[in-house]
Amino acid sequence: MSNPLRLGVAGLGTVGTGVVKIVQRHGDLLASRCGRPVEITAVSARSRSKDRGVDLSTYAWEDDPMALAARDDVDVFVELMGGENGPALDAATKALQDGRHVVSANKAMLARHGQKLALAAEKSGVSLRFEAAVAGGIPVVKALTEGLAGNQITRVMGVMNGTCNYILTEMERTGRAYGDVLTEAQQLGYAEADPTFDVGGFDAAQKLALLAATAFGSQVDYDGLDIEGIDRVNLADIEHASELGYRIKLLGVANNSSDGVDARMKPCLVPENSAIGKLEGVTNMIVIEGDSIGQVVLSGPGAGEGPTASAVLGDITDIARGLNIPAFGVPADRLKPAKRAAASPKAAYYLRFLLTDAPGALARVATVLGEGGISIDRMRQVQHAGPQAPVLIVTHDTVRSTLDKVLQVIADLDVCLAPPVAIRIEDV
Numbered sequence: 001m002s003n004p005l006r007l008g009v010a011g012l013g014t015v016g017t018g019v020v021k022i023v024q025r026h027g028d029l030l031a032s033r034c035g036r037p038v039e040i041t042a043v044s045a046r047s048r049s050k051d052r053g054v055d056l057s058t059y060a061w062e063d064d065p066m067a068l069a070a071r072d073d074v075d076v077f078v079e080l081m082g083g084e085n086g087p088a089l090d091a092a093t094k095a096l097q098d099g100r101h102v103v104s105a106n107k108a109m110l111a112r113h114g115q116k117l118a119l120a121a122e123k124s125g126v127s128l129r130f131e132a133a134v135a136g137g138i139p140v141v142k143a144l145t146e147g148l149a150g151n152q153i154t155r156v157m158g159v160m161n162g163t164c165n166y167i168l169t170e171m172e173r174t175g176r177a178y179g180d181v182l183t184e185a186q187q188l189g190y191a192e193a194d195p196t197f198d199v200g201g202f203d204a205a206q207k208l209a210l211l212a213a214t215a216f217g218s219q220v221d222y223d224g225l226d227i228e229g230i231d232r233v234n235l236a237d238i239e240h241a242s243e244l245g246y247r248i249k250l251l252g253v254a255n256n257s258s259d260g261v262d263a264r265m266k267p268c269l270v271p272e273n274s275a276i277g278k279l280e281g282v283t284n285m286i287v288i289e290g291d292s293i294g295q296v297v298l299s300g301p302g303a304g305e306g307p308t309a310s311a312v313l314g315d316i317t318d319i320a321r322g323l324n325i326p327a328f329g330v331p332a333d334r335l336k337p338a339k340r341a342a343a344s345p346k347a348a349y350y351l352r353f354l355l356t357d358a359p360g361a362l363a364r365v366a367t368v369l370g371e372g373g374i375s376i377d378r379m380r381q382v383q384h385a386g387p388q389a390p391v392l393i394v395t396h397d398t399v400r401s402t403l404d405k406v407l408q409v410i411a412d413l414d415v416c417l418a419p420p421v422a423i424r425i426e427d428v
């Protein structure tokens with residue numbers, strides 16, 4: 001058997017200890033799959049005295065991740081600290097420049113600096129890999145860069161944040177409001193004390209930016225994403241959507257056309273009987289569409305110790321086998337500049353209006369929609385008591401900018417009692 005592949009693991013939190021456990025538990029399995037042993041030689045974290053529930057006694061310790069990244073007995077710098085900049089970026093850059101491979105789960109760093117890091121890797125002839133940064137345990141980067149490499153990818157989409165999917169499915173299942181369910185998710189450990197990064201859609205958007213770059217061979221364009229979280233999703237809309245045969249999901253969609261890439265992370269309606277519509281709880285799902293394959297659906301755990309460490313080990317195994325695949329599927333200096341589409345493709349929309357319960361109110365709304373070129377597929381008035389009548393409309397496919405102009409006219413009508421709600425219905 002040839003020389004061992006020597007790992008330096010920076011970060012011994014949830015994911016880092018998960019990686020240590022797999023390397024310790026599956027030493028023989030990894031060695032037989034890779035044709036060489038995979039060993040940890042050194043580790044780094046902030047606190048040396050913390051009990052992490054794993055035996056670290058045989059590994060060298062570095063307080064400073066930069067020192068770990070520079071060690072001669074490290075072949076792969078495994079970055080599991082997190083953070084967009086700072087020690088993670090500095091140490092990963094150092095490791096690559098010095099000719100060490102880097103495996104990272106850090107979506108924040110990669111969404112901002114992925115291309116620069118990939119260029120550094122290629123200059124040194126080593127690998128930069130980030131499977132664990134996108135949808136945790138689901139091997140989607142591998143699917144795009146290897147298994148589906150013969151396809152022109154036209155669309156990639158999915159549910160990429162388990163916290164948000166848990167909250168939305170619990171709201172629907174229990175009829176409880178967003179705030180209640182969020183508090184429960186925090187108590188269960190599904191949501192952070194400060195949930196903004198998850199519920200605001202930013203965590204999922206970083207993953208989508210990496211996915212879109214990998215799918216379309218374009219530069220990572222996090223700033224080009226249209227991002228909206230789930231914090232304004234109303235229980236009434238979840239219930240009404242359900243009555244109409246839809247579910248509300250925080251859906252990331254990146255669509256590639258001759259017009260450019262349209263990428264957004266927003267609450268959407270999807271048919272309840274679609275694979276994404278049926279997705280419950282914290283599970284993630286990614287749907288990839290290619291010209292030869294049609295549609296591929298991957299689902300599984302998007303976070304957590306075991307699943308995320310599993311993805312890290314997948315990347316390490318490739319490196320141990322001598323595979324050097326460009327981080328984004330094509331060499332970093334050949335990634336196309338990100339071209340943003342001027343508009344999203346046409347779609348149907350779910351509309352909710354709160355109207356005066358008076359004869360002719362609904363007719364006036366329908367007339368404005370018709371005059372604005374928005375045709376109605378379905379319409380229903382919700383049972384109500386009192387003078388305010390909720391009305392639901394599903395449109396035929398339309399352009400969002402046209403719809404927005406028409407909704408502004410409706411909002412100004414005296415029969416319209418609250419700003420209209422419009423949610424895209426994604427064709428999944």
Ligand SMILES: NC(=O)c1ccc[n+]([C@@H]2O[C@H](COP(=O)([O-])OP(=O)(O)OC[C@H]3O[C@@H](n4cnc5c(N)ncnc54)[C@H](OP(=O)(O)O)[C@@H]3O)[C@@H](O)[C@H]2O)c1
Nearest residue numbers: 011012013014015045046047080081082087105106303304
């Ligand atoms: N958790 C998941 O399910 C998951 C899923 C996908 C991707 N990720 C990504 O994986 C990475 C790690 O996440 P995690 O959940 O494992 O984080 P975590 O539990 O907070 O662990 C972070 C680790 O990094 C260490 N660390 C932080 N700053 C450091 C520094 N300046 N020098 C040395 N060590 C430092 C910490 O040391 P101490 O322990 O001593 O404080 C800790 O061991 C992040 O990029 C995250 O986005 C996580």
